[in-house]
Amino acid sequence: QGALELMYNLQEELKKITGMDAVTLQPAAGAHGELTGMMVIKKYFEVKGETKRKKVIVPDSAHGTNPASAKMCGFDIVEVKSNSKGQVDVESLKSLLDDEVAAIMMTNPNTLGIFEENVLEISKLMHDNGSLLYYDGANFNAIMGWTNPALMGFDVVHLNLHKTFASPHGGGGPGVGPICVAEHLVPFLPGHGIFGNSQNQVSAAPFGSAGILPITYGYIRMMGAEGLTQATKIAILNANYLATCLKDTYGVVYRGANGFVGHEMILECRKIHEEAGISENDIAKRLMDYGYHAPTLSFPVHGTLMIEPTESESLAELDNFVDVMLNIWKEIQEVKNGEADKDDNV
Numbered sequence: 297q298g299a300l301e302l303m304y305n306l307q308e309e310l311k312k313i314t315g316m317d318a319v320t321l322q323p324a325a326g327a328h329g330e331l332t333g334m335m336v337i338k339k340y341f342e343v344k345g346e347t348k349r350k351k352v353i354v355p356d357s358a359h360g361t362n363p364a365s366a367k368m369c370g371f372d373i374v375e376v377k378s379n380s381k382g383q384v385d386v387e388s389l390k391s392l393l394d395d396e397v398a399a400i401m402m403t404n405p406n407t408l409g410i411f412e413e414n415v416l417e418i419s420k421l422m423h424d425n426g427s428l429l430y431y432d433g434a435n436f437n438a439i440m441g442w443t444n445p446a447l448m449g450f451d452v453v454h455l456n457l458h459k460t461f462a463s464p465h466g467g468g469g470p471g472v473g474p475i476c477v478a479e480h481l482v483p484f485l486p487g488h489g490i491f492g493n494s495q496n497q498v499s500a501a502p503f504g505s506a507g508i509l510p511i512t513y514g515y516i517r518m519m520g521a522e523g524l525t526q527a528t529k530i531a532i533l534n535a536n537y538l539a540t541c542l543k544d545t546y547g548v549v550y551r552g553a554n555g556f557v558g559h560e561m562i563l564e565c566r567k568i569h570e571e572a573g574i575s576e577n578d579i580a581k582r583l584m585d586y587g588y589h590a591p592t593l594s595f596p597v598h599g600t601l602m603i604e605p606t607e608s609e610s611l612a613e614l615d616n617f618v619d620v621m622l623n624i625w626k627e628i629q630e631v632k633n634g635e636a637d638k639d640d641n642v
Contacts, residue, residue, distance in 0.1 A: 303503055306513040307474075313516075313524070314433075314453055315446025316476035320485045321509065322499040326434055329454025329473030330365035330401075332486060332499045336452060336477060337399050337428050338369050339484040346426070349398035355384050357408050357596050359432055362401040371398060382408040382550035386417060393425045403432035404439065404448060405558035407596045408550045409535065409604075411438075419449025428452070428481075436460045437607060438532060438559035441525025445476075452477045462515040463508045470505040472512065531559040531607040534614060538605055541618045545625045549597055560604035562597050569599060572632035576601055579624060586620045 307319040323329040334352070341349045352366040353374045363373045374392055379385040384402070400422055405411040412418070422429050431445040431453035437460045445453040457463045457472035477485060486499035503509070519527065539548045539561045547564035551557055565576035576599055580590035592602035605614060629635075 299506065302513055303506065303509055306509055306516070309513070309516050310455065310474060310476055313440065313444065314455070314476045315444040316453060317479040318482040318485060319474055319476045320499065321472070321474045321504040321506075322486045322501065323454065323473040323475060324500050324505055325471035326432075326454060326456045326459070326473045327361040327365060328471075328500065329456075329475050330361055330430075330432065331368055332473075333430055333452045333454055333475045333477075334366050334369040334371065334399075334401075335499075336475070336481055336484045337430065338371070340428070340481055341398055343484070346395075348396050349427070351392075351394075351397045353389065353392055353397060353400040355400075355402060355406065357382065357384075357406045358401060359403065359407060359434055360595070362432060366399075366401065376400075378408070381413075381553070382406070382410040383412050383414065384418060386414050386421070389418065389421065393421065393427070395426065397422075397425060397427045399428040399430050399451075401430040401432060402450075403435045404445075405435055405552075405560075407435070407560075407602070408562055409557040409560040409602075410550050410552050411558055413553060415448045423449065434459065435559060437528060440528045441521060442528055446478065450478075452481055457509075457512045461512040463505075463511045470508055472505045472508060474504065527607040528559075531605075532556075534605040534607065534609055535559050535561055535603075537611075537614055538603060538618065542621060545622060549600060559606070560602060563591075563601040563603055565601055566599040568628055572628050574628055574631060575599070579628075582624050582627070583620065586624075588617065588620065 303321060307321065310319050323332045350372050351374050352371040353376050354363045355376050355378060357378050367373055376389050376392060377385050402412065404415055419429055428451040429449060431450040433453050433455040436455055440460065452475055454473050454475045457474065463472055535558065536556050539557050542563060548557065549562040549564050565579060569575050576594055579601065580593050583590050594600060595602060
């Protein structure tokens with residue numbers, strides 16, 4: 297009974313944090329949450345009799361699992377391009393809308409580290425078209441406590457408890473990727489023999505990765521609203537600190553309207569490759585020589601590194617990372633100027 301109480305309370309906390317109306321803890325990871333969320337959307341339209349809605353719009357800046365999850369649910373994927381700001385091109389989106397579009401999958405800020413300024417306009421466009429909005433919660437630590445997917449107009453969201461809320465991550469798991477939904481999607485959540493919706497399909501074990509849920513619950517309770525908001529502040533501050541330290545050497549590909557990035561940034565490496573013959577892959581391997589796990593490579597922009605320091609890194613650790621990156625930059629210049637042999641250096 298104590299475990300059930302904890303899980304119920306966790307669901308209530310996640311509802312408050314996201315602004316949504318109901319939660320299922322079943323999905324075992326972020327991508328699993330995506331799949332579950334898209335299955336909920338599919339069931340919603342099936343019950344409404346709108347079976348022709350087979351298209352899902354995915355921005356070109358989306359996480360790679362987004363189109364994969366939608367495709368596994370039987371949807372056809374339609375890509376919408378980003379504009380020069382790195383945001384969804386609204387005019388391009390308008391041209392894609394018809395009565396066959398079921399949903400759009402977005403994260404905000406997006407994978408470029410840029411906040412989608414036109415999210416409310418996008419939400420209205422989708423809903424006026426009879427379509428839904430899916431929020432990929434992988435970047436939730438960039439908005440937590442300041443806004444939420446419900447305020448942006450999203451209908452379903454998954455959260456990575458193993459990223460934003462302190463549960464273990466890496467090494468193959470365990471992960472936790474619950475989905476939170478708006479009221480009109482509540483009847484289509486995964487089934488459970490005790491808590492209702494037993495006629496619906498089951499996503500995973502009844503309570504997902506139940507053994508690690510106390511970590512997330514404890515984290516939320518100890519942090520409180522003020523602490524969670526502070527975590528978001530630090531995540532954004534850390535990313536902008538790195539961007540400022542590296543902008544005059546590598547350079548940052550995209551910045552928001554205010555000149556800042558969100559919680560992550562795209563580090564430019566393409567010019568380095570042109571001038572010195574050193575690729576982003578070489579830089580990633582060199583980082584490993586210094587004891588750092590390489591950041592995301594050539595995604596979502598080919599020839600770049602995507603760096604997300606998160607809220608957990610101290611100033612000392614950030615400074616150490618900057619020192620390493622600047623040392624690698626110095627080595628690159630030596631190669632570029634013919635002062636060192638590429639194979640021996642980087």
